[in-house]
Amino acid sequence: MSIQHKIWLLAAVVLVIMASIWAALTYYNQQTQDQYNNILQRYIQMNDASIASKELVAALNNYLVTPAQEQRALLQEAIDHIRQSKYEMYRLRNTDNDAELSSVVHLMDSLVETTDRTLLLRSENDPEATSTTFAEATRLSLYISEMTLTLIDKELNTYNPFYRGIIERTEALKQLGVWLLLLITFLLAVFTYWFSHSITRPLLSLSRAAKEISRGRFDLRIEVNSNDEISFLAKMFERMRVNINNLIMEIQEKAQLEKELQQSRLLLQESQLRSLQSQINPHFLFNTLDTISKKAYLEGSEETSDLLVNVAELLRYNLKRLNRSVTLYDEVRVLHQYIEIQTARFAERLQFQADIDERCLYIQLPGLTLQPLIENAVIHAVEPREEGGIIRFIVKDEAEHVRVVIEDDGPGIPEAKIRSIVAGVDTGSGGHSTGIGFSNVVQRLKLFYQGADVIHIKSAQGAGTTIILTLPKRGNEEHVQSSDCG
Known part of the structure; x- marks a missing residue:
């Protein structure tokens, strides 16, 4: 109205x-x-x-x-x-x-x-x-x-009572007139108050909203319960607030993206430096390992030769794939090489169980993602215990995601440690790792998937640890074969 x-x-x-x-x-x-x-x-x-x-x-x-x-x-x-x-x-x-x-x-x-x-x-x-x-x-x-x-x-x-009744009714009518006048005055006052309040209340709400917006609070919704011209003005005011708030959020998101990009660059540089610090002339080392592998093969030590080849391939992958995206197939291949090296080290103490849906191996993810997670399980679930441990690796196809699960039966991760890993303040898994820490993997996954929460850690003291990667298929279509991965 x-x-x-x-x-x-x-x-x-x-x-x-x-x-x-x-x-x-x-x-x-x-x-x-x-x-x-x-x-x-x-x-x-x-x-x-x-x-x-x-x-x-x-x-x-x-x-x-x-x-x-x-x-x-x-x-x-x-x-x-x-x-x-x-x-x-x-x-x-x-x-x-x-x-x-x-x-x-x-x-x-x-x-x-x-x-x-x-x-x-x-x-x-x-x-x-x-x-x-x-x-x-x-x-x-x-x-x-x-x-x-x-x-x-x-x-x-x-008819004398009637005459008296007329006189009495006349007097009553006078009193009724006075009460009617008072009642009408009261009703008109109430109606006038309601009428004026229906106009001033939306104006007061609008003025309060304008005051809050002038203070920089663009998150407060402007609501005016009215159906007149003031309501239309409030709707336009609300639309202006939403547009300004969206603009501010876009600016904040861009600033956050720029900050994360800068952090990504710093993380990559730090990772590359750590990897390079652990190497002395990588090409010389590759050539040396190849020479030792061929010599071992000529001498009949085929197992030693294969182990050296796996080490060389693993080092080469670590140095070349850290700053680029790879397929899940590449990650699984280098993971198998890493497991062969660790199997040679721990023998029967390391039990590795894999269940891989090969249709999903063309999904894209950051390079050197799986090895640090498996390495973390080896260091904490296998190496400290005399009886060793079990590591399960599962790749499963789902409707819109590819689920990667890494399980171990180790001592588990404390809740505080999990929070520090997710927050990005954990420095690594130990002094004898690849140099790519658990938190480093978490941060690179967030950057790669634009802040999406794709990694989940489930653990309890003495009950092992389960790491679940939920990798979205959307955005990976150009890397997926026409008959692969659903």
Whole structure:
């Protein structure tokens, strides 16, 4: 509802209230007036009977004195008048005046009969009898007047409570008018407050929101419970806030990405330096290892030759693949080479169990991801224990992800240590590792997958450790064969 409509509503409410009061007062006055007119009409009709009887006696006297045709017509009109008045008297009958009103009606009938008898005697030229009947008619007229007065007096006594009731209702109406005035004033005050509050409340909410935005708080939603022009203004204000907030978030995300990119560069440089520090002339070392491998092969030590080849391939992979993405196939291949080296070292103490879905080996991930995780399991789950340990490696295809699971039955990782690894403050797995720490792998995975949480660590003291990599397929389609990996 717009503000203009609210104003019209206020005017309509006031008009309806005033019209209702006027209609109620008019109805009450009309009811009172109708009752008063009804009582007054009764008095008039009763008095009309007395007047009709007197008119009849006067018309009869005039006709007896002057028996002209004109006087005869007036006498007939007086007779008709008293008969009509008699019929009207019947309508006034009730339980209170039944006896008196019946007497008046009988007297009126007697007066008409006496008048007819007087006219008959007048036509027979009997002056004495005519005078006697005229005197009787006069007496009947007096009786009718007296009975009429009695009826009127009784009516006054009957309707006296009504008159008093009218006076009392008039006083009550005055008091009611005062209370109505107070009630209307109160209702109008309440409605006016609601009306003004419906306009000022959204404005106050909008002003508070504007104050918060001026303080830099763009995360507070602007809500205005209204359906007028102020609501439209609030919606536009909210849209502006959302746009500004989104712009700020984009700037913050870009700054965060730049920071993470810088951290990635520093991590890569640090990793490369650590790897290079552990090597003295890598190409010379590769050539030396190849020479020793061929010499061992010529001397018949094929197992030693294979071990040297695996070491050379592992070192070459570590140096060349650290700063680029590789396929899961490459990671699994170098993992097998690393396990062969460790098997030669620990013999039966190391039990490696692999369950690999080869359809998923073309997924992309950062280079040198799996080896540090397996190496961490070897260092903590196999090396410290005389009986050795078991390491399970699983690659499983899922609907939209490839799940890689690394399990061991070692002593487990404390919860505080897990939090430090995920936070990126862990420095590595030990002084005799590849130099690529557990946290380093976690950080590079986050950078590679743009902050997605793809690694999960489950561990309990004395219950082993499970590392789960959930690698998304989306974004790797160009690296996946048409018939591979679902």
